[in-house]
Structure formats: structure tokens, C-alpha cells
Amino acid sequence: xxxxxxxxxxxxxxxxxxxxxxxxxxxxxxxxxxxxxxxxxxxxxxxxxxxxxxxxxxxxxxxxxxxxxxxxxxxxxxxxxxxxxxxxxxxxxxxxxxxxxxxxxxxxxxxxxxxxxxxxxxxxxxxxxxxxxxxxxxxxxxxxxxxxxxxxxxxxxxxxxxxxxxxxxxxxxxxxxxxxxxxxxxxxxxxxxxxxxxxxxxxxxxxxxxxxxxxxxxxxxxxxxxxxxxxxxxxxxxxxxxxx
Amino acid sequence: xxxxxxxxxxxxxxxxxxxxxxxxxxxxxxxxxxxxxxxxxxxxxxxxxxxxxxxxxxxxxxxxxxxxxxxxxxxxxxxxxxxxxxxxxxxxxxxxxxxxxxxxxxxxxxxxxxxxxxxxxxxxxxxxxxxxxxxxxxxxxxxxxxxxxxxxxxxxxxxxxxxxxxxxxxxxxxxxxxxxxxxxxxxxxxxxxxxxxxxxxxxxxxxxxxxxxxxxxxxxxxxxxxxxxxxxxxxxxxxxxxxxxxxxxxxxxxxxxxxx
Numbered sequence: 001x002x003x004x005x006x007x008x009x010x011x012x013x014x015x016x017x018x019x020x021x022x023x024x025x026x027x028x029x030x031x032x033x034x035x036x037x038x039x040x041x042x043x044x045x046x047x048x049x050x051x052x053x054x055x056x057x058x059x060x061x062x063x064x065x066x067x068x069x070x071x072x073x074x075x076x077x078x079x080x081x082x083x084x085x086x087x088x089x090x091x092x093x094x095x096x097x098x099x100x101x102x103x104x105x106x107x108x109x110x111x112x113x114x115x116x117x118x119x120x121x122x123x124x125x126x127x128x129x130x131x132x133x134x135x136x137x138x139x140x141x142x143x144x145x146x147x148x149x150x151x152x153x154x155x156x157x158x159x160x161x162x163x164x165x166x167x168x169x170x171x172x173x174x175x176x177x178x179x180x181x182x183x184x185x186x187x188x189x190x191x192x193x194x195x196x197x198x199x200x201x202x203x204x205x206x207x208x209x210x211x212x213x214x215x216x217x218x219x220x221x222x223x224x225x226x227x228x229x230x231x232x233x234x235x236x237x238x239x240x241x242x243x244x
Numbered sequence: 245x246x247x248x249x250x251x252x253x254x255x256x257x258x259x260x261x262x263x264x265x266x267x268x269x270x271x272x273x274x275x276x277x278x279x280x281x282x283x284x285x286x287x288x289x290x291x292x293x294x295x296x297x298x299x300x301x302x303x304x305x306x307x308x309x310x311x312x313x314x315x316x317x318x319x320x321x322x323x324x325x326x327x328x329x330x331x332x333x334x335x336x337x338x339x340x341x342x343x344x345x346x347x348x349x350x351x352x353x354x355x356x357x358x359x360x361x362x363x364x365x366x367x368x369x370x371x372x373x374x375x376x377x378x379x380x381x382x383x384x385x386x387x388x389x390x391x392x393x394x395x396x397x398x399x400x401x402x403x404x405x406x407x408x409x410x411x412x413x414x415x416x417x418x419x420x421x422x423x424x425x426x427x428x429x430x431x432x433x434x435x436x437x438x439x440x441x442x443x444x445x446x447x448x449x450x451x452x453x454x455x456x457x458x459x460x461x462x463x464x465x466x467x468x469x470x471x472x473x474x475x476x477x478x479x480x481x482x483x484x485x486x487x488x489x490x491x492x493x494x495x496x497x498x499x500x501x502x503x504x
Contacts, residue, residue: 027377027378029374029377029378053380053382054380056377056378056380057379057380060378061378061379062375064371064374065371066370066371068370068371068372068374068375069372069375070372070375070376071367071370071372081379081381082379082381085379085380085381085386086380127375130379
């Protein structure tokens with residue numbers, strides 16, 4: 001699997017197929033049983049702890065499904081957090097940077113709110129502002145559209161797309177929202193049970209001959225992925241009931 | 245049947261040992277993370293407020309009542325032997341040697357230990373710890389180490405406050421209610437209580453208790469299953485294991501310190 005620099009790469013697949021695990025492998029939070037992950041030329045799992053932290057600081061940002069904002073800090077302080085930890089910028093410069101990042105996601109006016117006061121969509125936008133605070137080369141999005149209302153969804157789609165090109169970043173989007181993801185992705189990997197089933201541009205996938213891919217993209221209830229969880233035939237099950 | 249039981253026994257023993265191993269490695273990592281905090285003293289100060297200052301009220305109230313009750317009980321026993329003048333000795337020795345450190349330890353485990361576990365566990369289940377790691381900030385240094393050190397510092401301080409308040413409580417009951425002379429009360433204490441063998445041993449106990457309770461509390465939070473059920477179990481384990489550790493260690497330390 002290759003993730004091209006400067007593009008939006010989507011990783012799609014049903015729930016529980018290891019999409020989030022893949023992101024954690026890229027970020028070095030989990031160790032693979034087999035295989036290697038290279039980011040910017042470094043084998044992530046061969047690095048020492050300090051080198052791994054250095055790689056994360058230089059190249060990676062990650063947007064978690066829940067936002068993962070620090071609940072004891074305000075919106076402003078959350079965005080300022082990576083800047084304060086990793087730079088020795090004066091407070092004035094941090095102030096300007098934080099406001100610019102918040103402006104980019106449209107939440108400059110919400111800077112004094114606490115994370116508990118934000119809606120789910122706003123929390124993800126703040127988390128996005130925080131993820132781009134150190135201008136990373138790559139951002140990983142973990143299910144950015146799950147549980148969003150149509151407006152927040154539209155905002156997030158626009159933000160991910162625009163930021164990728166405005167900041168010439170690399171974006172990795174993990175999602176199972178077909179339409180939304182296909183609308184911004186340059187290249188899509190469809191995975192199931194930890195294996196890549198198919199890959200290609202959104203157009204190529206749409207015309208895929210694989211029944212599995214068609215079922216997934218079309219959201220069909222029954223097909224290669226069966227509707228029923230594996231079990232014995234219904235009649236056998238019913239006949240086994242104990243007589244009362 | 246027996247095979248199954250043996251297997252279950254083996255499995256639970258192994259998982260216990262691996263927990264002990266994880267907890268020891270965890271402690272080692274905390275100790276390695278302590279120097280990081282020297283550059284960020286505000287982290288420690290804030291945690292000292294949360295685990296120390298916010299536990300103060302329950303310590304003050306408990307201390308006062310323990311001291312008062314102890315004075316009453318001591319009087320009832322001593323007056324039969326005409327030895328009621330020794331009331332201050334009985335109160336102060338019980339408080340300094342045993343009740344001060346043990347009570348503070350138990351109250352701290354219930355009040356601050358459970359809160360620490362719940363806070364860290366919730367941070368884990370809301371991905372705040374992972375998020376921090378991905379921002380290249382080590383949660384061990386930023387979250388765990390300040391809480392650990394704050395607890396280790398706070399418990400001896402809280403213990404000394406508990407001791408002082410309890411002795412004052414005993415003093416009021418003895419002099420105001422029971423009619424013991426003030427001078428007798430203080431002079432008995434002054435002549436018979438030893439700074440090193442009584443007060444210092446009590447403080448050493450409290451330091452050990454604080455260390456163990458906070459270690460258990462932060463480990464349980466960090467190691468918990470990130471679900472509401474797992475979080476509840478971890479909080480309970482902190483209080484139960486923390487309290488039992490205090491009582492068990494108290495026996496061992498008393499045997500080492502005061503045995504003849």
C-alpha cells in the first residue's frame with residue numbers, strides 16, 4: 001500500500017476491518033506482527049522512542065474520531081498546546097498562530113469555550129486546527145464524518161479538501177462514508193479483514209467488477225458480505241428447543 | 245474438569261504476574277519521566293492543588309473527630325487507674341504512630357486515589373492520551389508523572405495536618421470536657437513523645453503509603469479497559485487495593501520500627 005505525497009488517500013472498508021488499527025500502525029502506537037511501515041523514509045517501528053516522537057512532531061498530525069481534545073483546556077489552549085510544547089515561540093506569536101489556525105476552521109469566535117461546550121462537529125474542527133498547528137506534512141483522519149449532521153459533514157469535507165491543497169499536505173482519510181469520501185479522495189484503498197480488496201481512483205472503483213466492492217459502495221444489505229451472522233440453518237435451530 | 249480448573253488457575257496466576265510486571269515497568273517509566281517536570285513546575289503545582297488541597301477538608305474533619313473520640317475513650321480507661329493525666333500521651337502516641345498515617349492513607353485512597361484513576365481512565369477512553377502521543381507529547385511525562393509526584397508529596401503533608409488537628413481535638417475534649425489541666429496535658433506529651441521514634445516513624449509510614457496508593461491509582465487508570473465498565477472496576481480496585489496495601493504495609497512497618 002502506497003500513500004502518495006500531496007494527495008488525499010482514502011482507506012475504506014466495513015467497521016471492524018482494521019482501518020483505525022492501520023492508522024495506529026502508521027503513527028507507531030501499535031507494533032505490527034508482520035510487515036513494515038515507512039514514513040518519510042523511516043521505518044516507524046525500528047525507531048527509538050525519541051526518534052519516533054521526533055518523527056511524529058515533524059511529519060504527522062492525527063484527527064481522532066472523538067476529537068481527543070484535552071478537556072481541562074479551553075479551545076484556545078488546546079490549539080496552543082502543541083506550539084507551547086514543541087516551540088519556544090513568544091506568547092504573542094503563539095496568539096497569532098492560534099487565531100489564524102482557528103480562523104482557518106471558522107472557530108476564531110469560539111476560542112474561549114471549553115471542549116464540553118462544543119458540538120461534535122465543532123470539536124472535530126478544533127481538533128483539526130490543533131492537528132495543523134505545527135504544519136505537519138501528513139494528517140491522518142480517523143472516521144471524520146461519523147455521526148455528523150449534513151452541514152458539519154459539508155464543512156469537514158470542504159476543510160479536508162481545501163487544507164490538503166492550500167497547505168500542500170498529504171491526507172489519509174479512514175472512513176466508511178462512501179459518497180463523502182469519494183468526493184475528496186484522489187485514490188481509494190478498499191480493505192476487508194485486514195487485506196486490500198481493491199484500489200484505484202474513485203472512478204475506477206465505481207466501475208469495479210468485484211461484487212464485494214459493488215455491495216460495499218452501493219450499500220446493499222445482502223451479497224458477498226452476508227446479511228446473517230454465521231449460524232446453523234434456522235430450521236435446525238428451531239427444532240432443538242426443549243419441549244416445555 | 246480438573247484440567248479446566250487447573251487451566252483457569254494457571255491463566256489467572258499468569259495474568260496477575262503480568263499485571264505486577266506491567267505495574268513495575270510503569271513505575272520505572274514514571275521515575276524516568278520525573279526530570280521532564282523540573283522544566284514545567286506548573287504541572288506539579290496544579291496537581292498538588294487537586295490531590296492535596298481538595299482533600300484537605302475531609303482530612304481536617306476526620307482528624308478532629310478521631311482526636312476527640314480518642315481522648316474520650318482514653319479517659320474512660322485511664323480514670324479507673326487514676327492515670328487520667330496520661331491522656332495526652334495515649335492520644336498523641338496513637339495518632340503519631342498509627343492513626344495519623346493510616347487514616348490519612350485510607351481517606352486519600354478513597355478521595356484522591358479514586359479521582360486520579362477515574363480521570364486518567366477517562367482520558368484514555370476519550371483518546372486524549374493517544375492524541376497526546378500523536379502530538380509527540382509523552383503522556384507519561386505530561387499526565388502521569390506530575391500526578392504521581394504530587395500524591396507522594398501531598399500524603400505526608402496531609403498526614404502531618406491530620407496529626408496536628410487530631411491532637412488539638414483531643415486537647416479540647418481533655419481540657420474543656422474532662423477537666424484535665426492544660427499544663428499537664430502538654431507536659432506529659434513533651435516528656436514522653438520522642439521526635440525520631442514516634443513522629444518521624446509516622447512520617448516515614450505516610451511517605452510509603454502515599455507512594456503505594458498513588459502508584460496503584462495512576463497504574464489502574466492507565467491500564468484500565470477503556471469502557472465504562474472497565475473504568476468502574478479500575479476505580480474500585482484503586483480504593484480496595486490501596487486501602488489493603490495501607491493496612492498490610494502498616495503492620496510490616498510497625499513490626500520493623502517498633503518491635504522490641
